[in-house]
Structure formats: C-alpha cells, structure tokens
Amino acid sequence: MRTIGHFIGGKEVKGTSGRFGDVFEPMTGEVQAQVALATKAEVRSAVENAKAAQEAWANTNPQRRARVMMKFLELVQRDYDKLADILAREHGKTVPDAKGDIQRGLEVVEFACGIPHLMKGEYTEGAGPGIDIYSMRQALGVVAGITPFNFPAMIPMWKFAPAIACGNAFILKPSERDPGVPMALAALMMEAGLPAGILNVVNGDKEAVDAILDDPDIKAVGFVGSSPIAQYIYERAAQTNKRAQCFGGAKNHAIIMPDADMDQTVDALIGAGYGSAGERCMAISVAVPVGKTTADRLMEKLIPRVESLKIGPSTDPSADFGPLVTKAALDRVKDYVEIGIKEGAKLAVDGRGFKMQGYEKGFYLGGSLFDNVTKDMRIYKEEIFGPVLSVVRAHDYHEALALPSDHDY
Template sequence: MRLIGHFIGGREVKGTSGRTADVFEPMTGMVQAKVDLATKAELRAAVENAKAAQPEWGATNPQRRVRVLMKFLELVARDNDALAELLAREHGKTLPDAKGDILRGVEVVEFALGIPQLMKGEYTEGAGPGIDIYSMRQPLGVVAGITPFNFPAMIPMWKFAPAIACGNAFILKPSERDPGVPMRLAELMLEAGLPPGILNVVNGDKEAVDAILDDPDIRAVGFVGSSPIAQYIYERAAATGKRAQCFGGAKNHAIIMPDADMDQTVDALVGAGYGAAGERCMAVSVAVPVGKTTADRLMEKLIPRVENLKIGPSIDPTADFGPLVTKEALNRVRNYVEIGIKEGAKLAVDGRGFKMQGYENGFYMGGCLFDNVTKDMRIYKEEIFGPVLSVVRAHDYDEALRLPSEHDYGNGVAIFTRDGDAARDFAARVNVGMVGINVPIPVPVAYYTFGGWKRSGFGDLNQYGPDSVRFYTKTKTVTSRWPSGVKEGAEFSIPTMK
C-alpha cells in the first residue's frame, strides 16, 4: 500500500508520530493509501527549514523567482494527465473536473508571474524641503496555508504561488483526505528550481493545524474550509499576532426572474448544483424562482434533467459527476435529505438509492431535488455540500433579493434575467461577496480576487489577485533627506512638511 509522508527540506520524509489516516478511492470505496499525521515537532522541523531558506529566497530578485514559477507551469502542463488522474482517484471528481481544478490553480500561478510589477513601491520626490519619500513591499517571512479536500490542486496553488513569488517560504497543510496532488506539486516546484525549504508540505489533522497557529515564526495563515473552523483559525491566529484570511461555508442562491431564458437557466443550475457531486464552496445549492409561473416552469424542466444525470466512476470522462469523497460525507448528505423530508419540503427527485454497477462499495449518490423549501428549514440554513438542490419559491423580486442578503453565508450568488436594470440593481444591492449575472459559478478570474462575506469569510483581504500581494507582504515607508550643509537647529514640535 502506498505510504505518504511529508515534504520537508526538499524531500519526502516519513512521519514519526505513528499516527496515519486512510486515503480512500471514492469510486471503489477502497483504501488506496495511508498518510502520516504530523506532530508539533514535525511541523516545527518544516518551519526551521523554511526559516533557514527564506532570507536568501527573499533577497532573490523578483524576475528570478518568477522564472521558477514559469518552469513550474511547464512541468504541470507536462504532467497534467497524471495529476488529473491522481486527483480524481483520491477526491472522486471526474477527470474533466479534475483538469479544471488544476487549470484554475494554474491561472493564479500565471497571475503571480507579474510579481515584479505588482511589488513595486511608490516614490515622491520633494515631499518636503529636500525630502523624498518612497515605499517598498517586503515578504513576511514564513507563511502557511491550510487547504480543503474539495480542490486539492487549485487552492494550494492559490495560496503558495503568490506567497512564494513575493519572497516568502510556505508551509502547506493540505487535507489528509487527498494529499497526493499537493505532495506532487511540491515535487514539481523543486524540479522547477525552487530552493529546498521554500515549499514544505506537512500532512496532518488538528494537531498540525494548532501547531501552525501557535508557531511564533509563522507570520500569516490562509484557510479554506467550513465556517466554524474558519472562525476558530481566525480567532486563534489573531491571538498569536498572525495575519489571517479564512474562508468558510456557503449557501449560494440562484435567482430566476420571470424573463430568464429557462433552458439556459436549467443548464446552469444542473451544472453548478451537481458538478463535483456538489462538493464546491461555489456550488449553487438554492434556486429561487420569482413567481409561481416561473417556479412551475422551472420545476417542469428541472425534474427530468436531475433524474437523468449520469453518475459514474471518476475515470469515466462522460460522467456528469462521480462519488462523494468519503463514506462519512455520503452519510452526512443522506441525513440532510431525511431532515428535509421531516421538515416538510417536497422531495421531487430522490437520488439516495443510486448504486453504481461494478462499484457497489463506492460513495455514490444520485441527484436530489427539493421543492417548497422555506427559509426556516435546516436544509436551507445549513451547508449540505452534496448533490442536493433546494428550490425556494419567492413571490416577488424584493423577497428574492432578501433571501441571499439575509442568509448567514455570503459567498456567491447569481441572477438569471434578460433585464439589464434588474441585474444592475441586484448586483449593487445584494449582500454577497461574489455575484454572477447569467453566470452560475461567479469565481473571478485570477487578476481580480476571490472572497465571500458574512460567515463565508473572516479577514480583511481576499484570496489571489492584488489582495494576495498585500496579504503576503508588508509595506515599509522611507522618508529621506540628505544634509545640504545648512544647520537649522533642534526642532521640538512634530515634524511637518513646511
């Protein structure tokens, strides 16, 4: 059986804790590997390696740092098929979806190639008599990222690429459910010319997370996962003086106006609601048709589409989606369906009985569709993270606008309409961080930035884009004057630019 250790100081090292976690192959339900779970001492060893390597890397000019990332992109392209298959076999998402996971990470690496321009400071000549002022951006030192199971390629690259481009050393703690791809990415970075110690991968559970949060040499931490854990990490990081950007759960709504192109809308809902078995923080999990006629038209078209979704093994390129990541995840989603039935929602499509022929032990579930869901139900208020779509019928536009605006989560939202005025008003007024107009999964391109509001995000700065440069650097401002030979004497009032 494959054994996965840690990547510290430029090489894979075996764990010493004696504790391991099973890595499943979701499509078969079989254990395919075991991953070591780190101790505080192993995390500290990674930090020591990073701390020793970072000063020279931080002093390397930005163009040379960027060349490493350029070579890394070549290597990812070379190994793209193998990376996608490894990802699909550990996570469960289909091969095309796995390649999309990798590509969205690559796009942020491409953005980080602009670091020589993005890290430029400012300069003012003659800010005062003989006084010039300039600013510079400098790396923080050692930083860390704690990333989730659902995007084992994309989110690690979202984290480490900007951080390393800015001159930092990085400690990555990926999900123990699918650690294979993060480990492989670290190997490719080393092959691309990254000095040993600049990117370390420490596999582990809560013990490793707490060690990251308490380590005095880690200056910043980024996290993606559930909202309770995001809040915990944000608060504990703040207590130890670290910068933190922590992104949590979601309940993404899609508002369907009466004038929407219903065929386009149903295509969008099916793809965004059921792709990756709903295991996406930007999945559409709530559809909000405005008016009874709109709702009836939506359900008429949506029910047969959900009933005919093609579920298959991860290696089937024609499957719409594959299994969930673990049996625990599968049981959790099934439990939510039971809760919805007990709460009085109408289960229009029940996918709980789905079995994959030849893969009977895999973690499969068919698509489920609820109608007549109300905002007081748990299936509306809580994140299900599975192939379950809830339809909440709104009487009018104002009610539809209030639903996502008043929800505890505020990650993403979409509106489907042909009316430019309605779309513009919705985008301006909705209390959600990322908005799509006839776009079901509004993940911004890499040179903007990604981040939700309310309980979907903790911290002032978002992931990737310009915010990532601000997060992974500190600004130093220099005020300089060169003596001209004129002595002015001591001045006891506060300095001003007279």
C-alpha cells in the same frame, strides 16, 4: 499499502508520529494509501527548515523567482494527465473536473510570474511640505496555508504561488483526505528550481493545524474550508499576531426572474448545483424562482434533467459527476435529505437509492431536488455540500432578493 509522508527540505520524508489517516479511492470505496499525521514537533521541524532557507530566497531577485514559476507551469503541463488522474482517484471528481481544478490553480501561478512588476513599491514627491513618501513590498518570512479537500490542486497553488514569488517560505497543510496532488506539486516546484525548504508540505489533522497557528515563526496563514473552522483559525491566528485570510462556507442563491430563458437557466443550475457532486463552496445550492408560474416552469424542466444526470466512476469521461469524497460525507448528505423530508420540503427527485453497478462500495449518491423549501428549514440554512438543490419559491422580486441578503452566509 502505500504510505504518504511529508515533503520537507526538498524531499519526501516519513512521518514519525505513528499516526496515520486513510486515503480512500471514492469510486471503489477502498483505502488506497495511508497518510502520516504530523506531530507538533514535526511541524516545528518543517518551520525551522523553511526559516533557514527563506532569507536567501528573499534576497534572490524577483526575475529569478519568476523563472521558477514559469518552469513550474511547464512541468505541470507535462504531467497534467498524471496529476488529474491522482486527483480524481483521491477526491472522486471526474477527470475533466480534476483538470479544471489544476487549471484554475495554474492561472494564479501565471499571475505570480508577473511578480517583478507586482512587487514594485510607490513613491510620492511632495506629499506634504518637505515630505516625500515611499513604500516597499517585502517578504514576511515563513507563511502557511491550510487547504481543503475539494480543490486539492487549485487552492494550494492559490496560496503558495504568490507567497513564494514574493520571497516567502511556505508551509502547506493540505487536506489529509487527498494529499497526493499537493505532494506532487511540491516535487515539481523542486524540479522547477525552487530551493529546498521554500515549500514544505506537512500532512496532518488538528494537531498540525494548531501547531501552525501557535508557531511564533509563522507570520501569516491562509485558510479555505468550513465557516466554523475559518472562525476558529482566524481567532487563534489573531492571538499569536498572525495575518490571517480565512474563507468559509457558502449558501449561494440563484434568483430566476419570470423573463428568464428557462432552458439556459436549467443548464446553469445543473452545472452549478451538481457539478463535482456539489462539493464546491461556490455551488448554487438554492434556486429562487420569482412567482408561481416561474417556479412551475422551472420545476417542469428541472426534474427530468436531475433524473437524467449520469453518475459514474471518476475515470468515466461521460459522467456528469462522480462519488463523494468519503463515506462520512455520503452519510452526512443523506442525513440532510432525510432532514428536509421531515421538515416538510417536497423531495421532487430522490438520489439516495442510486447504486453504481460494479462499484457497490463506492461513495455514490444521485442528484436530489427539493421543492417548497422555506427559510426556516435546516436544509436551507446549512451548507449541505452535496448534490442537493433546494428550490425556494418567492412571491416577488423583493422577497427573492431579501433571501440571500438575510441568510447567515
């Protein structure tokens, strides 16, 4: 069984905790690796290593730091297909989706290449009688990112590229469900010329997260994940005087007006609602047609499109989406479909019976579509995070507009 450790001091190191998490291959349902789960002491070791390297990196001029980013872009392009394959096999999204995941991260790395200009301060002469004002932008020191399973390339790069370009050292705690790509990205940063210790990857669960939040040498933390965990991290980071940027969940609405091009609308809903098996915080999970005629036209075109969605292995280039990330995620979404039925919503398309021939143990689920969903239902109020679209019928524009405005999300 392949084991995945941590990336500290410029190289992969074995975990010492004796605790491991399973890394599945969602399309087969089999365990493909075990990832080490760090202790508080291991996190502390990574922070000390980063702290020792950070000062020299911050004193490196921004042009040279930008060149590391430029070389990193070149190396990721070289290994694009390999990275996409690792990502698809660990997460479950299709290879084209995986390539998009990587590309969206690279776009932020490209932005970070402009750091010599972005780091410039400002100067104001004569702001007051005998007063001139100037500002300087300086690195904080050691900072951290805690990133989710659903974009294991994009979100780590969103976090570490600007932070490192600014002269910080970075501790990355990726999701333990799909750690392969974050580990590979750290190795590529080293190959690009990043000094050892400036990007350390610590794999782990809540123990590692709490160690990051409580460590006095970590000055800032960025997080993307569920709303309850975002609130927990923000509160705990505030207790230790850390800067915190926490992005939580979402329940995104699409309001469909009577004059909408229905073919174009359905195309958009299929991509936004079911792409990557709905495991996106920006997925459209609620469609709000305005008026009965609009709703009936929408359902007439939407039902056959959902029924014809092609679900396949992550390596199938023709698949619309692949499996969910874990069996627990699959069961959770199935439970929500059952909840919706019990609450009185009309299940227009039921994807629960889908079976992938030759991949019977994989975490597959067909697309599901609810009609006549109301705002008091759990399937409307809570984030499902799966291939389930809810249609909430509004009588007029004002009722439709009030729905997302009044929602907890």
